[in-house]
Amino acid sequence: MHKGELTRQRIIAEAAVLFNQRGFTGCSMQDVMEATGLEKGGLYRHFTCKEDLAVEAFKYSLDKVRRARFGEDTDISDAIPLLLYKVRQFVRVPSPLPGGCPIMNTAIDADDGNPTLLHLAHQAVQEWKDGLRAIVEQGIRSGEIKPDAQPGRIANLIVSTLEGALMISRLENTRHAILDAEETLCAFILDLAPNAERSPKPTRRELGTRTAQPAK
Amino acid sequence: MHKGELTRQRIIAEAAVLFNQRGFTGCSMQDVMEATGLEKGGLYRHFTCKEDLAVEAFKYSLDKVRRARFGEDTDISDAIPLLLYKVRQFVRVPSPLPGGCPIMNTAIDADDGNPTLLHLAHQAVQEWKDGLRAIVEQGIRSGEIKPDAQPGRIANLIVSTLEGALMISRLENTRHAILDAEETLCAFILDLAPNAERSPKPTRRELGTRTAQPAK
Numbered sequence: 001m002h003k004g005e006l007t008r009q010r011i012i013a014e015a016a017v018l019f020n021q022r023g024f025t026g027c028s029m030q031d032v033m034e035a036t037g038l039e040k041g042g043l044y045r046h047f048t049c050k051e052d053l054a055v056e057a058f059k060y061s062l063d064k065v066r067r068a069r070f071g072e073d074t075d076i077s078d079a080i081p082l083l084l085y086k087v088r089q090f091v092r093v094p095s096p097l098p099g100g101c102p103i104m105n106t107a108i109d110a111d112d113g114n115p116t117l118l119h120l121a122h123q124a125v126q127e128w129k130d131g132l133r134a135i136v137e138q139g140i141r142s143g144e145i146k147p148d149a150q151p152g153r154i155a156n157l158i159v160s161t162l163e164g165a166l167m168i169s170r171l172e173n174t175r176h177a178i179l180d181a182e183e184t185l186c187a188f189i190l191d192l193a194p195n196a197e198r199s200p201k202p203t204r205r206e207l208g209t210r211t212a213q214p215a216k
Numbered sequence: 217m218h219k220g221e222l223t224r225q226r227i228i229a230e231a232a233v234l235f236n237q238r239g240f241t242g243c244s245m246q247d248v249m250e251a252t253g254l255e256k257g258g259l260y261r262h263f264t265c266k267e268d269l270a271v272e273a274f275k276y277s278l279d280k281v282r283r284a285r286f287g288e289d290t291d292i293s294d295a296i297p298l299l300l301y302k303v304r305q306f307v308r309v310p311s312p313l314p315g316g317c318p319i320m321n322t323a324i325d326a327d328d329g330n331p332t333l334l335h336l337a338h339q340a341v342q343e344w345k346d347g348l349r350a351i352v353e354q355g356i357r358s359g360e361i362k363p364d365a366q367p368g369r370i371a372n373l374i375v376s377t378l379e380g381a382l383m384i385s386r387l388e389n390t391r392h393a394i395l396d397a398e399e400t401l402c403a404f405i406l407d408l409a410p411n412a413e414r415s416p417k418p419t420r421r422e423l424g425t426r427t428a429q430p431a432k
Binding site for chain 2: 159
């Protein structure tokens with residue numbers, strides 16, 4: 001990689017952490033200069049303005065989160081095991097960058113502020129939900145999931161519950177809320193099977209053991 | 217009310233909106249001065265520093281949200297109808313101040329920043345969850361709710377799902393996610409009755425009609 005491109009990537013990686021922790025308004029180009037040790041000229045050679053850098057930083061953060069937590073690294077093809085896997089990966093893998101989930105941070109931080117960042121956060125949630133909805137639709141077609149299941153509503157429930165629980169877990173600095181979300185969502189997903197027992201409770205073994213790490 | 221106290225209350229009300237929209241770091245005392253039309257001396261006569269004002273503003277916002285959305289204005293005493301009422305009030309009543317839910321905003325905004333505000337947001341979530349847990353516990357004692365229901369987990373699920381869905385609804389600028397959360401939570405709550413039919417689907421009448429207002 002060219003030296004200029006290496007510097008650009010290093011700025012993005014450092015800025016991604018700062019923006020994720022402090023938000024768009026709470027992080028200045030001065031903060032990025034201090035974190036990277038670059039002069040003003042060095043920074044503005046690569047990014048025309050703070051928004052330009054924040055957009056690249058958010059894309060970088062999103063890509064890291066998607067790879068780490070969205071459960072895309074699997075060969076599982078059956079709908080119910082795949083939904084369970086996706087929920088568990090999100091719960092178990094901590095955020096790969098400090099400051100928590102960049103989608104939630106940007107959604108909250110930018111909702112009264114930067115429209116470009118808000119649009120990117122919206123797009124990220126949309127793609128996440130579209131992926132989940134497609135799995136449910138495929139499960140209905142293959143007969144693994146009850147025909148009256150509502151794919152859009154299920155996708156909304158999974159994303160809402162995981163993101164809300166993550167917020168509470170960070171606030172409480174324990175993993176209780178996110179592990180409760182995992183257990184409830186897994187029971188809900190198992191219940192989507194046409195022949196599911198009434199409200200089956202997944203066993204501890206199925207759900208794995210609780211750990212005491214704080215939420216990320 | 218004394219004139220000084222009236223001014224103090226007016227500053228708090230104006231600052232509550234600014235902090236809710238822009239966050240603690242994103243709103244300066246200068247912004248509050250501009251919004252209130254007060255000089256520096258006038259502002260600092262009432263509040264020693266920005267944190268002092270932000271704390272009062274958050275308490276004010278929280279009080280408004282609690283009165284409007286937490287369903288405390290009811291005589292319902294049976295556990296399941298009361299849980300349904302609380303979920304529906306939160307979904308149907310928009311945030312009484314611009315910028316969305318102050319608990320979520322403060323939780324996200326302050327999680328890498330101001331510990332006093334973070335503590336207040338934590339306390340607010342705790343009280344909200346304690347109230348829901350107490351209803352479930354009372355329902356178990358009175359036989360309205362299955363004895364094996366888990367009060368803490370149910371409280372976590374309700375708060376996580378509502379807050380997460382609210383974030384998504386604001387991001388999408390539609391009410392789909394929050395209305396999906398309402399339907400799923402209401403079905404889940406109805407299913408807590410010992411004699412509940414398998415996954416009963418609440419009717420449109422029970423849930424009311426969807427409205428097209430954007431989420432607040």
